[in-house]
Amino acid sequence: MSEQTVRHHDVIELRKIHPVPRPLQVAVLHEDEIIRRGLEMLLHAMPGIGLVHVSDVPLLAGGALTRCRPDIVLLPASLETSTLQELLDTAHEAGAKALLMLTAPDREAVRRASRLAADGFLLETGLNAGTLGHAVEAVARGEIPVPPSLVRELLSEVKTGGRCERGPQLTPREEAALALLVQGMSNKQIARRLGISEHGAKRHVSNVLAKLNCPNRTVAAVVAVQDGLIAAPAH
Structure with a gap:
């Protein structure tokens, strides 16, 4: 058996023992081009991220989200509630987890977001590679990432509802x-x-x-x- 054959056989065996996880596909939907491109750049720099689908909302709302079938979708909470709910439903039907991005942790924004079936939350204010990476990794593991300031507002919103x-x-x-x-x-x-x-x-x-x-x-x-x-x- 040649050295080349042995080396090829060793590679095959190692892959069986240590399977390589499939890179995550992420879709970024945002009406602001600067935010879209910034998120795209940060995501491409992260290990474990494969394709990043970037678009403004109307282009993906018509069924393209279902066709690209991402693992994670980033959505802005600033959209109309009906549009946002439709996109969340489409993401979940496609088997994706949805991260909802809020511009600020004010009471009205949190009240509105808390009634939507998102899988986690992000704050656009102060967002960086570390916080984005943590949220993406957490939601991919099945956890529910929520910034500390949003946790306080979410709890306050629930308690005022009479829990x-x-x-x-x-x-x-x-x-x-x-x-x-x-x-x-x-x-x-x-x-x-x-x-x-x-x-x-x-x-x-x-x-x-x-x-x-x-x-x-x-x-x-x-x-x-x-x-x-x-x-x-x-x-």
Whole structure:
């Protein structure tokens, strides 16, 4: 056997032992070209990032988002609520995680964002390679990245909605569903882990959201960790 053949065989065996993860594909949707290009530049400089699809919103809203099938989508929270919800729905239908970018952590912006089914949040103010990289890596792992200043506003928004001060009375099944929800699992994954139907998992998650007085899963995860109901996922 030649030296070249042995070397080729060794490479094949090493790949079997240490599979190389697929680079992440990211779509950046923003109406501001300077912000779009800045995000594109930062993402291309990050390890583990493959293709970066960059466009203003109208070009991708018509179905191109489904065709490019990114792993992560970055969306501006400044869009009209109906347009933003449509894009979030399209991203999730395509199997992507959605990071929502807020211009500032003011109460009205947080109130609006907390009612949308985003998988994490970013602040455009002060955004840099470190904070962007942390958010992208976290959401790719199934975690829910939220800047500290937004955590405070999210909790304040939920508490002003009348959440019970003594804490929710969750059943053991609801506690288990909440723990898996904090890990970023979908209803289908929760159902598989708990050995129940997807309908049953959906019912448990709905009960959790109602008892926590949270508009969506992202806010429920933040509340659960901050209030000590569930431990934060280990890195």
